Amino acid sequence: MNKKIYFAGSIRGGRVDADLYMRLIAYMQQTDTVLTEHVGSSKLNLMEQGRSKDALIYDRDTAWLRGCDVVVAECTCPSLGVGYELAYAEKLGKPCHIFYDRTKTQLSAMLTGNPYYQIHPYEAEEDIYPILHELLKQ
Amino acid sequence: MNKKIYFAGSIRGGRVDADLYMRLIAYMQQTDTVLTEHVGSSKLNLMEQGRSKDALIYDRDTAWLRGCDVVVAECTCPSLGVGYELAYAEKLGKPCHIFYDRTKTQLSAMLTGNPYYQIHPYEAEEDIYPILHELLKQ
Numbered sequence: 691m692n693k694k695i696y697f698a699g700s701i702r703g704g705r706v707d708a709d710l711y712m713r714l715i716a717y718m719q720q721t722d723t724v725l726t727e728h729v730g731s732s733k734l735n736l737m738e739q740g741r742s743k744d745a746l747i748y749d750r751d752t753a754w755l756r757g758c759d760v761v762v763a764e765c766t767c768p769s770l771g772v773g774y775e776l777a778y779a780e781k782l783g784k785p786c787h788i789f790y791d792r793t794k795t796q797l798s799a800m801l802t803g804n805p806y807y808q809i810h811p812y813e814a815e816e817d818i819y820p821i822l823h824e825l826l827k828q
Numbered sequence: 829m830n831k832k833i834y835f836a837g838s839i840r841g842g843r844v845d846a847d848l849y850m851r852l853i854a855y856m857q858q859t860d861t862v863l864t865e866h867v868g869s870s871k872l873n874l875m876e877q878g879r880s881k882d883a884l885i886y887d888r889d890t891a892w893l894r895g896c897d898v899v900v901a902e903c904t905c906p907s908l909g910v911g912y913e914l915a916y917a918e919k920l921g922k923p924c925h926i927f928y929d930r931t932k933t934q935l936s937a938m939l940t941g942n943p944y945y946q947i948h949p950y951e952a953e954e955d956i957y958p959i960l961h962e963l964l965k966q
Contacts, residue, residue, distance in 0.1 A: 702934040703906035738934045741941065748941030765908055768841035771936035773911020781919055796840040796876045798909035803879065803886030 693722045693826060696758035696784075698776065699729045702736055703769035710815060711764055717819055718762070722826055725754040755779055762822070765790040765797060773798070780806050787825055789818055831860040831964055834896040834922075836914065837867045840874055841907035848953060849902055855957055856900070860964055863892040893917055900960070903928040903935060911936070918944050925963055927956055 695718055699711040712730030719727070728734060738744060755761070761779045763772055765788050779786050785808070790797050792811035801807055810821050833856055837849040850868030857865070866872060876882060893899070899917045901910055903926050917924050923946070928935050930949035939945055948959050 700906065702936050736934060738940055739937070741943070741947075744937040744941030745943065746941070747937035751938065768838065768906045768908050769936065770903055770906050770908075770911035770914075771938040773908035773913075774915045774936065774938040775911075776908075777912045777915030777919075781915075796874060798840050798907065798912065799877070799882040799885035800889065800909040800912040802876055803882030803884070805879070805883065809879075 691721055691827065693759040694757060695722055695724045695726075695826075696754055696761045696775070696779070697724050697726045697729055698761060698763035698769075698772045700767040700769035700772060701729065701734060702738075703771065704767045705734075705736065707764060707767050708732060708734075710766075713815070714762070714764060714818065714822070717822060718826065725758055726751070751775070752778060755784065756782060758784060760784065760825070761786040762825075763788045765801070766795050768795070768798075773800070776801065776807070780804070787821075789821075829859055829965065831897040832895060833860050833862045833864075833964075834892055834899045834913070834917070835862050835864045835867055836899060836901035836907075836910045838905040838907035838910060839867065839872060840876075841909065842905045843872075843874065845902060845905050846870060846872075848904075851953070852900070852902060852956065852960070855960060856964065863896055864889070889913070890916060893922065894920060896922060898922065898963070899924040900963075901926045903939070904933050906933070906936075911938070914939065914945070918942070925959075927959075 715724045715730040718724050788809045853862045853868040856862050926945050926947045
C-alpha cells in the first residue's frame with residue numbers, strides 16, 4: 691500500500707505490449723503510486739531527442755529509480771532501457787520483480803542467471819495480477 | 829592493439845544481426861582479443877537453461893566485463909542483456925562504445941541521455957570499421 695513503483699517497459703525498443711503496460715499500471719494505481727505512468731501511454735514520442743534532451747529523460751528516470759520503493763518490469767519485449775534500469779536498480783539495492791510471457795520470449799541470462807532478481811514467468815495476463823497484489827501488500 | 833574487448837550483442841533478444849556481429853568480431857580479432865567471440869556464432873543455444881545453469885553464463889560474462897579493457901556494443905537490435913551489460917560496465921568505469929544503425933532503430937534514452945557512453949550512430953556497416961580501427965589503436 692502506498693508504495694512508489696518504478697514500472698519499466700519497452701519504449702523505443704518496441705510498443706507491441708503498450709496496452710498491457712497500461713493495464714498493469716492502472717491495476718497498481720488502485721493502491722499505490724506508479725512514478726512512470728507514461729510508459730503505458732499511447733501518445734509517447736518514440737523518437738530520439740538528441741543527447742542533451744534525452745539527458746533530461748535519463749536524469750528524470752534515474753531520479754525516480756533512486757526514489758522508488760520497488761521496480762516492476764514487464765520484459766516480454768526486449769529493451770535496452772529496461773536492461774539498463776534493472777542493473778541500475780540492482781546497484782541501488784531496490785527490490786526488482788520481473789514479469790515476462792514465457793510463451794513469447796526467452797529471458798536474457800543476464801537476468802535469469804542473476805540471483806538478485808525475483809522473476810515471474812507467466813503464460814496469461816491474468817496470472818500477473820495475483821502476484822502483483824501479493825508483492826504490493828507486503 | 830592487444831586489448832581485451834567485451835563485445836555485446838543481442839542473443840535471446842533476437843539474432844537478426846548475428847552475421848554483422850560475426851563480421852565485427854572477426855575485424856577486431858585481427859589485432860585484439862574478443863572475450864565474447866560466441867556472440868557472433870550461428871550455433872548458439874538461444875533457450876533459457878534454468879536459473880542455476882543461466883547463472884554460469886551470468887558469472888562468466890560478468891567476470892569478462894570485470895576483466896576487459898573496453899566494451900563494444902552493437903545495439904541495433906534491442907536486448908535486455910546488452911542494456912544490463914552496459915550498465916554493469918559503466919559501474920566499473922570501463923570505456924563503452926555503442927554502435928547502432930540509425931536508419932533502423934531509435935536508441936534508448938537511458939543510453940543516449942547518459943553522457944558516460946560514447947555513441948556512434950551509423951548508416952552503413954562500412955562506417956563502423958574506421959571507428960573501430962581508431963578506438964582499438966588508442
